[in-house]
Amino acid sequence: MGNRGEGPDIALLYQLFINIRDESFVVFSFGLGLSWSYKEGTQDSVDLAVELGGDSPGVALSYTFQF
Amino acid sequence: MGGGPTAHEDDPVSVWLNPAGIATQAAGISLSYQTHAVYDGDDPARPGLNAVPAIPSYFGVVFEIGSFVGGGAAFLFGVACGHRLAFRPAAGGGTVERPSLLAPAEDRPVRVISVDEKLPPDRPEEDRSERPPPPDQILSWTRGEARKSWWRALEALSRVDDRRLRRELLRELLAKPEEKLVERAAALIGELGGPEAVAMAGQLLAGHPSSRVRRRAARELGELGGSDARTHLISAFGREVNLRVRTVTAVELARLGEEFPRETLALELSRCLATRTGRCGGRRSRSWAN
Numbered sequence: 001m002g003n004r005g006e007g008p009d010i011a012l013l014y015q016l017f018i019n020i021r022d023e024s025f026v027v028f029s030f031g032l033g034l035s036w037s038y039k040e041g042t043q044d045s046v047d048l049a050v051e052l053g054g055d056s057p058g059v060a061l062s063y064t065f066q067f
Numbered sequence: 068m069g070g071g072p073t074a075h076e077d078d079p080v081s082v083w084l085n086p087a088g089i090a091t092q093a094a095g096i097s098l099s100y101q102t103h104a105v106y107d108g109d110d111p112a113r114p115g116l117n118a119v120p121a122i123p124s125y126f127g128v129v130f131e132i133g134s135f136v137g138g139g140a141a142f143l144f145g146v147a148c149g150h151r152l153a154f155r156p157a158a159g160g161g162t163v164e165r166p167s168l169l170a171p172a173e174d175r176p177v178r179v180i181s182v183d184e185k186l187p188p189d190r191p192e193e194d195r196s197e198r199p200p201p202p203d204q205i206l207s208w209t210r211g212e213a214r215k216s217w218w219r220a221l222e223a224l225s226r227v228d229d230r231r232l233r234r235e236l237l238r239e240l241l242a243k244p245e246e247k248l249v250e251r252a253a254a255l256i257g258e259l260g261g262p263e264a265v266a267m268a269g270q271l272l273a274g275h276p277s278s279r280v281r282r283r284a285a286r287e288l289g290e291l292g293g294s295d296a297r298t299h300l301i302s303a304f305g306r307e308v309n310l311r312v313r314t315v316t317a318v319e320l321a322r323l324g325e326e327f328p329r330e331t332l333a334l335e336l337s338r339c340l341a342t343r344t345g346r347c348g349g350r351r352s353r354s355w356a357n
Contacts, residue, residue, distance in 0.1 A: 018106040042093070049101075055112040060101035060124075066093050067130075 020055055027053045031060075042066035092129040099125040199226035206232075209239040217248055224255060234263055241267060246277045253283040257290040265291050269299035272316075278309040285312060289319025297323050 031049035038044075044065050051058035101124045105115035117124065199205065200223050208220035217240060224236050237259060240252040249271075256268045268291065271284035285303065288296040300320050307313040 019111060021111055042095075054104065056102075056104040056114045058102045058104070058114060060099060062097060062099040062101075062125075064095055064097045066095035 022055075025054050027051055094130045096128050097125070098123050199223050202227075202229070202232050205236060206239070209236055209243075214245060214248075217243055217245065221248060221252055224252075230259070233259055237267065241271065246279060249275070249277065249280050250283050253280055253287060256284070256287040260291065262295065265293060265295045265299065269295070272299055272303045272312075273306075278312050281307070281309065281312045282315045285315045285319050289322045292323055297325065301325075 029049060029051045031047060033045060033047045035043055035045035045063070047060075047062045047064075049060045100116065102114040102116055104112040106112050205220050205223045205227070208216040208223070211217075220236060221240055224233060224240070227233050227236065237252055237255060241249055243249055243252075253268070253271055256264050259267075265288065268284040268287040272281050272288065275281050275284065281303075285300060288300055297320065300316050300323070304313060304316045304320065307316060
């Protein structure tokens with residue numbers, strides 16, 4: 001991310017600052033998937049995943065529909 | 068991104084994760100919602116959805132456009148997650164607005180905005196007005212097995228005024244098998260001062276297995292000064308096998324006003340560099356160290 005040599009380099013201008021709860025994390029991830037099929041040969045599925053132990057818990061939900 | 072944590076890529080999510088696989092995808096629709104860690108100023112991280120929660124993290128559709136090649140085309144729709152990150156103001160400056168990465172390089176000026184909040188400094192200033200924990204408590208921390216307690220003792224050490232207790236705590240902490248802790252404790256040796264401080268630093272410089280600790284000890288000896296510190300440094304310079312420690316030792320000797328031929332120093336250091344491992348030979352330099 002250059003600034004064409006005018007003024008100080010952007011890397012010197014700011015730092016990313018985040019307030020983390022610890023230096024290291026042990027993250028547990030687990031999920032559940034449910035899939036069902038149709039006579040036409042297609043299938044749908046729902047997936048749920050959860051992450052625990054990180055800086056914040058995380059959840060993901062996904063739905064897939066084939067046609 | 069979309070669907071990553073659900074760990075399945077045999078659907079339109081893989082269009083996002085791996086566009087090279089589009090042609091092999093089964094026609095379908097995929098919709099994903101997922102949280103991400105939001106860092107907002109000094110607040111601890113919290114899970115958050117998109118800035119507009121109803122908008123999914125990922126939505127993709129794959130459909131075939133012709134069976135003659137068995138290929139497909141994909142339409143994908145992605146929304147950037149609503150991260151909020153705090154940027155520490157640069158020294159003498161303000162917060163900086165990050166220009167859009169989508170803009171051409173020449174249209175991305177760095178715009179400095181006025182400082183609108185004071186973020187905490189890199190390292191909080193020590194509050195010496197706060198009373199330290201009782202001596203027995205601190206000593207029990209240093210003598211325990213829990214590493215977190217050692218760090219608590221180190222933190223309390225800076226608030227202890229009793230010189231004997233400080234010396235005792237330092238001695239205990241310097242003997243711990245944790246490199247970073249010992250390095251931080253060694254940095255407090257100079258504040259202790261006196262012959263016992265020189266002895267502590269000299270002992271570390273002479274025999275600690277960590278080169279980082281030895282380097283710190285050399286610096287403390289340079290700060291403490293005196294003939295004993297000089298003796299420790301000279302001895303270490305002739306014996307030290309680590310190039311960086313040896314260099315710091317030479318610098319600290321120079322700081323103490325030690326006069327030594329530059330040619331000798333250059334020769335000693337070049338010998339270290341010339342070895343296959345980059346380590347010094349450990350041979351005493353008779354030309355100068357004696």
